[in-house]
Each structure stands twice: as C-alpha cells, then as structure tokens.
Amino acid sequence: MSEQIAPLFTQILMICDEEGLIGRNMFAIDGCKIKSNASKEWSGTFEELERKQVKLEKASKRILSRHQSQDDMPEDEVAHDLKQKEKLDKSAAKIADYLATKKEKLGSKGKPRLFTSNNFHYDEEQNACRCPAGKTLWEQSKKIEYNSKSYVRFTGHLKDCRTCPLQNQCMRNPPKSVGRQVQFSLGSNANKLSFTDKMWIKIDSPIGRRQYSKRLGTIEPVFGNITVNKGMNKFTLRGQEKVNAQWQMYCLVHNIEKLRNSLH
Structure with missing residues (x-):
C-alpha cells in the first residue's frame, strides 16, 4: 500500500506548491499522540506471557474439575462451560506457540548496562x-x-x-x-555553548518567542483537522510501514482539501 500512496502523496504536494500553498515563510515541526492498533492483553515480556499461560491452563482445569464433581449440571451450563474451556485452551495454546517460535526482544530495561x-x-x-x-x-x-x-x-x-x-x-x-x-x-x-544551548537562547529572545508563538497557528490546525474532522484518532493498521502509509493517506486528504478550497 505504501508503494502506491507515497508517490501520490508527493504528487499532491507538488501540485500544492505550484498553486502557491507552500509559503516557505515558516516551517513548523511538531507531533501528536494517536492510539495504536495494539492489544495490551497480548503485550508483555516472556515471563509475563508464561504466567498468563499458566493462569489460563489452571482456569481450564478448574472447569474440567467442576464438571467431574457435578455430573447433574444443566445442559446449558455444560455447553457454556465447554465453550469457555475451549476459549481458554485456545488462548493458552496461542501463547505457547508464540513462546516456542519467537525470541525475546530485550527493551531498554532488559539490556545490560554498558560502561560509559x-x-x-x-x-x-x-x-x-x-x-x-x-x-x-x-x-x-x-x-x-x-x-x-x-x-x-x-x-x-x-x-x-x-x-x-x-x-x-x-x-x-x-x-x-x-x-x-x-x-x-x-x-x-x-x-x-552547544548548538542546543544556542537554540534555547534564541527561542528565549523576544524575536524567538514571537516566532515560536506562530507555531500554534501553523501546525495545530493540521492535527485538529486530521484527528477530529477526519476521525483519525486511532491507527487501524499494524507495523511501521503500514502505519506510515495510513498517516500519509490522511495527510494526502488534508492537502487535497486545502487544494480544493484554494481553487474555489
């Protein structure tokens, strides 16, 4: 999908430039937080997933033990419990398969601290x-x-x-x-002074504060239009390449809208 969207995004951007929509007077860089398509239920370390697997297996065994001790249970309860047991076994097997085929990825907390x-x-x-x-x-x-x-x-x-x-x-x-x-x-x-220190001094100057205040009216309306008006408040795809393509698609729509407004 990204192979089709990326060149189209560039083409629309070039048309916007031809129509004079890119002023080249001020460029603002900012970011916003958008929910990802990830489930906390299946996130965690290998140790946490192993504990979850044991917990699911114990819950499945409890259902089986209850059935063995109560033979006179109503058929509807039996059907419900068997369905629940099947769901627990399936989830436990999914975790077991993941742990058996994947290698644990160590995050910043899992990496050994190197000498500085x-x-x-x-x-x-x-x-x-x-x-x-x-x-x-x-x-x-x-x-x-x-x-x-x-x-x-x-x-x-x-x-x-x-x-x-x-x-x-x-x-x-x-x-x-x-x-x-x-x-x-x-x-x-x-x-x-480092370049960072010099930039702090520049931003904290009267001219710098006036320029920095313009950022709010430059970039925030873009985020507002995409996340609120266009409903892009959560990524529906997974993986960096797909997420980047989805974000480019919404930015493309935003630019087309600006292009339409300028031509009418």
Missing part, C-alpha cells in the same frame, strides 16, 4: 586513559569538534578487548577490527 565514559579513568594532564579492566587505551584523535565542543578520543587495543573478561559490559558486539572507543570533553569546553 564515566567508568573510564581519564587523566587530562598526562593525556592518558585506562579502562575499567585496568588496560591502557591509545589516543586516536587529539581534538574532535562536535556541537561547538572539543573532545579527545581514545581506543582500546584490539587484542585487549577481544580477551577482556568485561567485554559484555563494555561492548554491544564482540570487537572485529577496532577496540572500545571512548571520548572525553576537553577543559576548554567550559566557556563554549
């Missing part, structure tokens, strides 16, 4: 660096300029990193061609 530059010992006067395992790193770059600040970079010797007992805590993957790299901010950065 704070775990390395850097002597700025001696221009030397040691890793948590006590090995000396070599200076790869004396001065790296990034975001208006200067850094020095050290790299671990490949032979040390390959045999290091702390490798799992230091590197995401076993080293192949280069050892662990780490960089430190130089002392001369104390009086330098």
Whole structure:
C-alpha cells in the first residue's frame, strides 16, 4: 500500500506548491499522540506471557474439575462451560506457540548496562586513559569538534578487548577490527555553548518567542483537522510501514482539501 500512496502523496504536494500553498515563510515541526492498533492483553515480556499461560491452563482445569464433581449440571451450563474451556485452551495454546517460535526482544530495561565514559579513568594532564579492566587505551584523535565542543578520543587495543573478561559490559558486539572507543570533553569546553544551548537562547529572545508563538497557528490546525474532522484518532493498521502509509493517506486528504478550497 505504501508503494502506491507515497508517490501520490508527493504528487499532491507538488501540485500544492505550484498553486502557491507552500509559503516557505515558516516551517513548523511538531507531533501528536494517536492510539495504536495494539492489544495490551497480548503485550508483555516472556515471563509475563508464561504466567498468563499458566493462569489460563489452571482456569481450564478448574472447569474440567467442576464438571467431574457435578455430573447433574444443566445442559446449558455444560455447553457454556465447554465453550469457555475451549476459549481458554485456545488462548493458552496461542501463547505457547508464540513462546516456542519467537525470541525475546530485550527493551531498554532488559539490556545490560554498558560502561560509559564515566567508568573510564581519564587523566587530562598526562593525556592518558585506562579502562575499567585496568588496560591502557591509545589516543586516536587529539581534538574532535562536535556541537561547538572539543573532545579527545581514545581506543582500546584490539587484542585487549577481544580477551577482556568485561567485554559484555563494555561492548554491544564482540570487537572485529577496532577496540572500545571512548571520548572525553576537553577543559576548554567550559566557556563554549552547544548548538542546543544556542537554540534555547534564541527561542528565549523576544524575536524567538514571537516566532515560536506562530507555531500554534501553523501546525495545530493540521492535527485538529486530521484527528477530529477526519476521525483519525486511532491507527487501524499494524507495523511501521503500514502505519506510515495510513498517516500519509490522511495527510494526502488534508492537502487535497486545502487544494480544493484554494481553487474555489
């Protein structure tokens, strides 16, 4: 679907540009929260799903035990319980099949915490660096300029990193061609402002506040039209590619509406 919508979206956007609907005076970037097509019932870690599977199996066994102890139950109750048991067994089997065929995806909480530059010992006067395992790193770059600040970079010797007992805590993957790299901010950065700091100062200025206030009237009406007037308050598809295509489709409709209003 995205293969058909993406070029059409671009075509409509180009027509809007030809009609002068893109002013090029101000571009505003913002975001809004839209519900996804996901079920909390089937979300969670492998451990949580295993507990849910056990719970479903126990509920199914309780129904069976109740039937065995009460042979004189009415037929309608028996039919209802059997239907409920079938539903529980089906859900438990679905979880079991998922756990057996899928690998657990570790989120930010499940990933082991890797060593940061704070775990390395850097002597700025001696221009030397040691890793948590006590090995000396070599200076790869004396001065790296990034975001208006200067850094020095050290790299671990490949032979040390390959045999290091702390490798799992230091590197995401076993080293192949280069050892662990780490960089430190130089002392001369104390009086330098980053691009982020400069932007905060710019926005907080009288001119910046006036420009920033225009964002509300530029981008918010778009979100309001799409989510309220067009009813796009929840994604009905799953997967990033399909969700992006669905969002592009609604943006396409929004642009067609603006194009129609400009021509009439």
